[in-house]
Amino acid sequence: xxxxxxxxxxxxxxxxxxxxxxxxxxxxxxxxxxxxxxxxxxxxxxxxxxxxxxxxxxxxxxxxxxxxxxxxxxxxxxxxxxxxxxxxxxxxxxxxxxxxxxxxxxxxxxxxxxxxxxxxxxxxxxxxxxxxxxxxxxxxxxxxxxxxxxxxxxxxxxxxxxxxxxxxxxxxxxxxxxxxxxxxxxxxxxxxxxxxxxxxxxxxxxxxxxxxxxxxxxxxxxxxxxxxxxxxxxxxxxxxxxxxxxxxxxxxxxxxxxxxxxxxxxxxxxxxxxxxxxxxxxxxxxxxxxxxxxxxxxxxxxx
Amino acid sequence: xxxxxxxxxxxxxxxxxxxxxxxxxxxxxxxxxxxxxxxxxxxxxxxxxxxxxxxxxxxxxxxxxxxxxxxxxxxxxxxxxxxxxxxxxxxxxxxxxxxxxxxxxxxxxxxxxxxxxxxxxxxxxxxxxxxxxxxxxxxxxxxxxxxxxxxxxxxxxxxxxxxxxxxxxxxxxxxxxxxxxxxxxxxxxxxxxxxxxxxxxxxxxxxxxxxxxxxxxxxxxxxxxxxxxxxxxxxxxxxxxxxxxxxxxxxxxxxxxxxxxxxxxxxxxxxxxxxxxxxxxxxxxxxxxxxxxxxxxxxxxxxxxxxxxxxxxxxxxxxxxxxxxxxxxx
Numbered sequence: 001x002x003x004x005x006x007x008x009x010x011x012x013x014x015x016x017x018x019x020x021x022x023x024x025x026x027x028x029x030x031x032x033x034x035x036x037x038x039x040x041x042x043x044x045x046x047x048x049x050x051x052x053x054x055x056x057x058x059x060x061x062x063x064x065x066x067x068x069x070x071x072x073x074x075x076x077x078x079x080x081x082x083x084x085x086x087x088x089x090x091x092x093x094x095x096x097x098x099x100x101x102x103x104x105x106x107x108x109x110x111x112x113x114x115x116x117x118x119x120x121x122x123x124x125x126x127x128x129x130x131x132x133x134x135x136x137x138x139x140x141x142x143x144x145x146x147x148x149x150x151x152x153x154x155x156x157x158x159x160x161x162x163x164x165x166x167x168x169x170x171x172x173x174x175x176x177x178x179x180x181x182x183x184x185x186x187x188x189x190x191x192x193x194x195x196x197x198x199x200x201x202x203x204x205x206x207x208x209x210x211x212x213x214x215x216x217x218x219x220x221x222x223x224x225x226x227x228x229x230x231x232x233x234x235x236x237x238x239x240x241x242x243x244x245x246x247x248x249x250x251x252x253x254x255x256x257x258x259x260x261x262x263x264x265x266x267x268x269x270x271x272x273x274x275x276x277x278x279x280x281x282x283x284x285x286x287x288x289x290x291x292x293x294x295x296x297x298x299x300x301x302x303x
Numbered sequence: 304x305x306x307x308x309x310x311x312x313x314x315x316x317x318x319x320x321x322x323x324x325x326x327x328x329x330x331x332x333x334x335x336x337x338x339x340x341x342x343x344x345x346x347x348x349x350x351x352x353x354x355x356x357x358x359x360x361x362x363x364x365x366x367x368x369x370x371x372x373x374x375x376x377x378x379x380x381x382x383x384x385x386x387x388x389x390x391x392x393x394x395x396x397x398x399x400x401x402x403x404x405x406x407x408x409x410x411x412x413x414x415x416x417x418x419x420x421x422x423x424x425x426x427x428x429x430x431x432x433x434x435x436x437x438x439x440x441x442x443x444x445x446x447x448x449x450x451x452x453x454x455x456x457x458x459x460x461x462x463x464x465x466x467x468x469x470x471x472x473x474x475x476x477x478x479x480x481x482x483x484x485x486x487x488x489x490x491x492x493x494x495x496x497x498x499x500x501x502x503x504x505x506x507x508x509x510x511x512x513x514x515x516x517x518x519x520x521x522x523x524x525x526x527x528x529x530x531x532x533x534x535x536x537x538x539x540x541x542x543x544x545x546x547x548x549x550x551x552x553x554x555x556x557x558x559x560x561x562x563x564x565x566x567x568x569x570x571x572x573x574x575x576x577x578x579x580x581x582x583x584x585x586x587x588x589x590x591x592x593x594x595x596x597x598x599x600x601x602x603x604x605x606x607x608x609x610x611x612x613x614x615x616x617x618x619x620x621x622x623x624x625x626x627x628x629x630x631x632x633x
Contacts, residue, residue, distance in 0.1 A: 033401035035341070035408075097596055106603065109339045112404055113539060114599045116341065120536055121592030127585035239412055242405045277420045284409030288394060291406065295398055 003149040005268045011157055011226065013264020014164040017257040018219035019237060020244035021171060022212025028188040028251030029208050030098070032111040037216060037241060038234030039122035044086040044217025045224040045233065046126055049135055051085075052078035068155040070140040071225065079221045083214040090213030091206065093118055099205075119235070127231040134228040160222045167218060168257050171211070175253055180207055188251050239283035240267070247290050249297030258298065262286070306446055313449030315565060316558070320456040321518040323557035326541045327463055327550060328384075328510030334547035334609070335471060336503040337483035338396070339404045343511060343538045345411030348418055348530035349387050350380035350512025351519035355431040356424070358520070365431075366423045373437055377516050384512020385505045392504035397497055411535060418527040430526025434519050452521060459517070460554060463510070467550050479503050533588075537564065540595050546605030555607060564591070 023037045055074040056063070063072035097118055101111050144152040175181035180203075186194040187204045195201050216234075223233060240263045247262055248255025267282045290297060325347055332338040340346075354376030356367035387410070395406045418425045425431070437455055441448040470476050481489040482496045490496055519525045537560065545556020567587050575583035598605075 027401075033404055035404075097600070100600055106599075109333075109337070109400060109404075110599055110603060112339065112341075112401060113543070114596050116536065116539070117592045117595035117599070119592075120533075121589045121596070124585040124588035124592065128582050128589060131582060132585075239405075239409055242408075246402070246405070278416065281413045281416050284406075284413045287406060287409055291395055291398060291402060295402075 001150075003151045005272055006265060007147075007151050007153060009265030009268030010261060011153075011161065011264070012267060013261035014161055014257075015219045015223045015226075015260070016237065016240045016244050016263050017260020018164055018167065018215050018222070019234075020241045020248070020256040020260050021168070021253050022215045023241050024245040024248065024250055024252065024256040025184070025188075025208050026212055027245060029184060029191075030102070030205060031191075032098075032108050032115065033242070035112065035115040035238065036093070036119040036122060037212070038236075038238040039119050039126075040086055040090055040213050040216035040234065041220035041223070041237060042126055042229075042231060042234035043089055043122060043220070044082055044213070045220035045229045046130060046135075047082035047085045047217065048075070048078045048221040048224065049137060049229055050078075051081045052137060054078075065140070069159060070138045070142045070154075070156055075137055075221075075225070079218065082221065083217045086217035086220075087210040087213035090209040090216075093122075094205070094209050123231055123235055130231065132231055134230050135224075136228055137225050156225060160226060163218075163222070167215065168253070171215070172253055180204070184208065236280065239280065239287070240264075243283035243286045243290075246287055246297055249299035252297070252299035255297060255299030310445045310449040313446070313453045315561075317449070317453045317456050317521055318518075319558040319561040320453075320460050320554075321514055321521060322538065322541060322561055323460050323554040324463060324514035324517055325511050325538050326545070326553040326557045327460075327467060328507045328514060329538055329542050330507075330547060330550060330553045331467065331510065332504055332507035333542065334549065334553070335476060335483070336479045336500060336507075337400075338392075338500060338504050338507070339400050340407045340504070340507070341404045341532075341535055342391075342407030342409070342411035342414075344530045344532055344534035345407070345414035346384045346388060346508045346511035347515035347518070347534060348411075348414050348525075348527075350384045350515030351525045351530075352418060352425055352431070353383040353512070354380040354516035355434045355519050355525055359431055359434050362433075364423075365426055367426075367431070373435055373520055376520070377513055380516030381509045381513040384515070385509030387512075388508020389501060389505035391508075392501040396500045396504060408532070411530070411532060415527055415530050418530065425527070428527060430524060430529075431519075432524045434523050434525065436520055436523050456517065456521070464550050464554065471550070475499075475502075536592075536595075537561075540591065540598075543595065543598055543603075543605055546607035546609065548609030549605075549607045552605055552607035556605065559606075567591075 019037070019041050022040065023034060026032070026034045026037065052074045055078055056072075059074070063074055065072055066076075097114055098111060101114055142154040142156055144154050145158075147153055175184060183194070183199045183204050184207065186197075186199055187201055191201060194204075220234060223237075227233075240260075244259035244263045245256050246259070248257070248259030263283060263286060266286060267279050270282045271279055325343065328346070329340060329343060332340050354373075357369050357371045357379055358373055358376035359368045360370055361368035391406060391410055395403050419428055421427075436442070436452075438448055438451040441451055478489065478494050478499050481492075482494065482499055486496050541556040541560040542553055543556070544560055545554070546552030567590070568584075571583040571587050572580065
């Protein structure tokens with residue numbers, strides 16, 4: 001029983017962590033809590049759906065299924081294209097909204113308020129285009145496989161766990177081993193000083209949006225594959241995303257991932273012990289606990 | 304026809320004024336003190352449910368329904384909103400501003416969840432109906448009923464407005480703005496920023512609770528879906544449009560945004576085909592979201608600028624050139 005709850009928690013946790021990486025990077029480098037980040041997840045999921053539909057139509061829907069998974073080649077290809085499109089969307093929102101406010105030196109709160117408005121507009125835009133009815137990438141049913149310790153999981157779920165681990169490793173290596181990664185950490189540490197030593201802050205900000213958007217799209221697409229696609233899917237994940245980012249320590253990528261896993265596992269236990277109807281409060285309770293006990297998070301340094 | 308129009312006007316203004324009360328609460332928190340509350344809907348819901356719990360008629364399967372008078376419900380709603388806000392404030396106000404935003408957002412999600420799931424206390428998804436309405440004896444005559452309610456709301460808003468403007472000019476209000484503008488300087492003068500912030504947050508939460516109770520009693524019915532984050536968004540739009548830091552701006556913004564909201568809903572209902580109403584409503588939200596962002600970009604100070612509020616002991620003419628003239632709204 002307990003290993004199964006841990007596995008379910010790890011699955012949601014991996015998706016939350018993937019979304020929280022973008023949130024933690026925008027928070028530490030652009031220095032505001034982006035309430036529209038959940039909508040990048042949702043847009044990513046719907047963009048994957050649309051591109052997969054286009055590929056399906058172009059190939060006459062005769063793609064063989066990717067055994068043992070429930071989807072065809074169309075979905076992974078669509079997912080990659082959608083990651084680029086979501087990154088472009090994030091850059092576009094920054095160009096028309098956040099960038100202008102930043103250029104004017106608007107206070108943090110005005111920027112957060114603007115992100116609240118953008119979240120509303122982006123989400124309702126999807127509701128207008130796709131209606132609020134849930135959508136699915138595939139209607140194929142999958143049989144769960146037996147795993148050691150009495151656990152059960154579908155091949156899709158195992159693939160998602162593996163992919164998430166790979167993506168997180170890649171992002172971590174990028175941040176620690178490459179020049180742009182070092183520049184990002186420098187800007188998050190001290191933007192003024194980073195500018196003085198010749199780091200191109202604008203380029204760093206662009207990379208943050210591209211990375212954040214692409215990862216949000218990956219999380220949204222995976223979440224859509226495992227559960228369903230709804231206009232509110234990202235909005236409902238917002239509190240868990242913030243909880244993961246704060247839990248891990250703002251700015252820390254491994255922290256966001258670990259925070260996501262903790263939030264996911266706490267949610268899974270809450271569902272089993274208290275009931276699924278209280279799941280949405282888990283993120284809130286965790287945020288309060290972290291802020292009380294260790295405001296700088298697990299991996300963060302004291303301010 | 305004239306009669307119907309007049310009673311619709313009274314109804315419209317009464318709803319707008321209940322929003323004005325909530326916006327005034329947010330103005331204490333954000334306009335005066337710079338506290339970022341993204342959980343307005345939660346505090347409004349607490350007030351509405353507490354008042355409904357105490358004043359509605361007893362019903363089976365529900366713990367509430369004590370049949371208390373409406374003024375007792377309003378008072379309890381004010382206290383409950385204040386207590387919840389004080390508790391949240393004590394926990395999070397020493398932290399960075401956006402942590403407060405995230406926490407208050409969590410408060411509103413949790414309050415809504417509690418309203419939905421604590422069926423014995425809140426009536427669950429079906430909400431509470433038959434909340435007593437002020438001047439219920441007049442309910443048969445639409446116009447006098449509407450006008451009486453409007454008069455009550457207008458009087459409440461006026462009293463609240465005068466009290467809050469007085470408070471803004473009081474030493475307490477000046478400390479709040481001093482902390483908002485320069486925390487270190489205020490601290491150097493021996494004022495505890497944390498204490499004043501918690502007090503302002505609690506007062507704002509109490510007013511929101513009161514506004515929630517007024518709404519509940521005026522409409523006579525509450526349900527969890529009335530308190531989605533959309534409410535928070537509407538109230539923020541009202542404050543930003545009207546001009547934050549300005550009590551009159553808060554009232555103006557409430558009436559104006561509610562007018563635009565109601566009119567655009569009416570247009571959507573009239574123009575969209577029956578099957579497409581939900582889609583059209585989504586489009587309406589897109590437009591409002593974009594409009595809010597546009598206002599933030601183009602005119603962040605709102606229609607009315609922040610009021611110049613200095614001590615009553617200083618003559619207005621002296622403030623024009625004095626060093627104490629307040630800076631622009633944030």
